[in-house]
Amino acid sequence: MVSDSIRMLDESTGGTRVSMVMAAIRQRIAGRSLTSGDKLPSIRSFAGTMQVSTSTVVEAYDRLAAEGVIQSRPGSGFYVASQAAALALSEVGPKLDRAIDPFWVSRQSLEARSAELKPGCGWLPPSWLPDDGMRRALRTLSRAAGPALAEYDAPLGLPPLRQLISRRMGERGIEASPDQIMLTESGTQAIDLLCRLLLEPGDTVLVDDPCYFNFHALLRAHRARCISVPYTPAGPDVELFAQALRDHRPRLYITNSAIHNPTGATLSPVTAHRVLKLAEQFGLTIIEDDIFADFEHAVSPRLAAFDGLDRVIHIGSFSKTLSAAARCGFIAARRDWIEGLIDLKIATSLGGGRLSAELVLNLLRDGGYRKHMEALRQRLSRAMGEVTTRLKALGIEPWLEPQAGLFLWCRLPDSIDAADVAREALVENIVLAPGNVFSLAQSATGFLRFNVSQCEDSRVFDVLGRSIARRR
Numbered sequence: 001m002v003s004d005s006i007r008m009l010d011e012s013t014g015g016t017r018v019s020m021v022m023a024a025i026r027q028r029i030a031g032r033s034l035t036s037g038d039k040l041p042s043i044r045s046f047a048g049t050m051q052v053s054t055s056t057v058v059e060a061y062d063r064l065a066a067e068g069v070i071q072s073r074p075g076s077g078f079y080v081a082s083q084a085a086a087l088a089l090s091e092v093g094p095k096l097d098r099a100i101d102p103f104w105v106s107r108q109s110l111e112a113r114s115a116e117l118k119p120g121c122g123w124l125p126p127s128w129l130p131d132d133g134m135r136r137a138l139r140t141l142s143r144a145a146g147p148a149l150a151e152y153d154a155p156l157g158l159p160p161l162r163q164l165i166s167r168r169m170g171e172r173g174i175e176a177s178p179d180q181i182m183l184t185e186s187g188t189q190a191i192d193l194l195c196r197l198l199l200e201p202g203d204t205v206l207v208d209d210p211c212y213f214n215f216h217a218l219l220r221a222h223r224a225r226c227i228s229v230p231y232t233p234a235g236p237d238v239e240l241f242a243q244a245l246r247d248h249r250p251r252l253y254i255t256n257s258a259i260h261n262p263t264g265a266t267l268s269p270v271t272a273h274r275v276l277k278l279a280e281q282f283g284l285t286i287i288e289d290d291i292f293a294d295f296e297h298a299v300s301p302r303l304a305a306f307d308g309l310d311r312v313i314h315i316g317s318f319s320k321t322l323s324a325a326a327r328c329g330f331i332a333a334r335r336d337w338i339e340g341l342i343d344l345k346i347a348t349s350l351g352g353g354r355l356s357a358e359l360v361l362n363l364l365r366d367g368g369y370r371k372h373m374e375a376l377r378q379r380l381s382r383a384m385g386e387v388t389t390r391l392k393a394l395g396i397e398p399w400l401e402p403q404a405g406l407f408l409w410c411r412l413p414d415s416i417d418a419a420d421v422a423r424e425a426l427v428e429n430i431v432l433a434p435g436n437v438f439s440l441a442q443s444a445t446g447f448l449r450f451n452v453s454q455c456e457d458s459r460v461f462d463v464l465g466r467s468i469a470r471r472r
């Protein structure tokens with residue numbers, strides 16, 4: 001009987017003996033056979049009950065104490081904590097009534113349970129990421145000297161990683177010495193720090209229409225006034241871009257040059273040149289968010305390369321190619337701006353995520369990274385072709401054929417409203433990305449963004465097909 005319940009616990013806790021013991025205690029607390037203030041069984045007796053070693057129970061009790069579930073009273077033993085943990089509503093269903101706002105896709109995707117399909121999300125499935133390399137890097141890191149595991153990083157961030165980033169930027173024609181590069185915890189933090197540096201509440205910021213929805217969310221958080229200019233397959237519409245600069249004098253323009261999110265478009269050299277000339281004329285600063293750089297098969301124009309990091313600030317991160325769990329990104333900018341950014345980084349986070357930086361450094365130095373990226377680019381190309389064919393069969397047309405990357409920006413047939421389709425798909429546990437979450441002007445009602453790496457399951461197409469058929 002005891003060993004049966006142990007086996008069941010073992011399966012439900014993912015197998016480690018420590019987690020099994022922890023789960024057994026949690027079960028007793030949840031079932032009220034142990035209540036607030038009760039003494040836990042002694043380590044020796046519980047080890048006997050669970051048929052594990054005493055050191056396993058010690059470790060389990062220590063972890064439960066660290067979580068605040070139980071408390072240690074030296075010389076007396078362990079007791080159930082006086083404050084019961086808050087109820088976790090883990091089975092809450094999708095929030096169908098949420099407005100289609102800039103948080104729609106992020107909230108649905110980040111909160112999605114593993115059973116849900118996420119063709120609307122912006123990242124690769126874990127199995128497409130370099131799992132072996134990650135584990136190798138973690139093993140190497142576990143043997144690192146004390147400071148790497150214990151101390152704050154210097155404000156600019158790990159020098160060898162900045163050198164490596166500088167070299168990699170050089171391969172794209174962007175000259176940035178390591179002292180012009182500051183590590184951040186992510187691409188998102190990079191933009192946040194830049195907004196803190198460059199914006200006052202009420203300042204106007206120009207974005208593409210459509211653009212990555214979190215630009216809208218982050219700019220809202222900074223109380224900025226957002227305006228947008230339509231994006232074409234070659235970059236922003238230059239006439240409207242010029243008009244927006246004349247009419248609104250934005251302080252900042254945020255964009256992706258290489259693989260544009262959500263359209264997958266690539267900035268043309270002519271558009272890049274015009275945008276930079278206009279930026280100079282109107283005193284505009286540009287943040288070039290190059291987070292998808294490594295997905296490119298061939299290097300395309302970068303504003304930061306033409307401009308020499310004068311009025312263009314270049315940012316990146318490793319979330320899409322290595323791991324979104326290891327939070328690590330960077331800013332490359334003029335030296336005088338880097339000074340201000342260092343102060344802001346200290347003010348808002350003291351030191352950077354040193355462990356993540358060490359991990360990313362290990363991964364990038366690993367000979368396997370380039371091979372991983374090569375294979376990934378091929379795999380994405382194949383997926384892009386397959387998904388395009390399957391979508392076209394449903395009457396869903398890509399706006400353009402992207403040169404590389406994850407995203408397909410697609411128009412639904414018969415002016416169908418993508419928000420309706422997305423809400424309906426959510427009921428079937430499929431997270432889609434309706435066009436208007438990317439569009440400040442709300443001009444993308446009939447569009448969906450697909451992440452081709454997340455479309456392997458044919459249920460995605462079945463649900464889309466049914467939803468479209470009902471609306472035609």
Ligand SMILES: Cc1ncc(COP(=O)(O)O)c(C=O)c1O
Binds near residue numbers: 187256
């Ligand atoms: C264009 C773009 N920039 C930045 C980010 C955020 O990346 P990070 O995980 O580095 O914060 C994303 C994530 O999807 C993105 O698509």
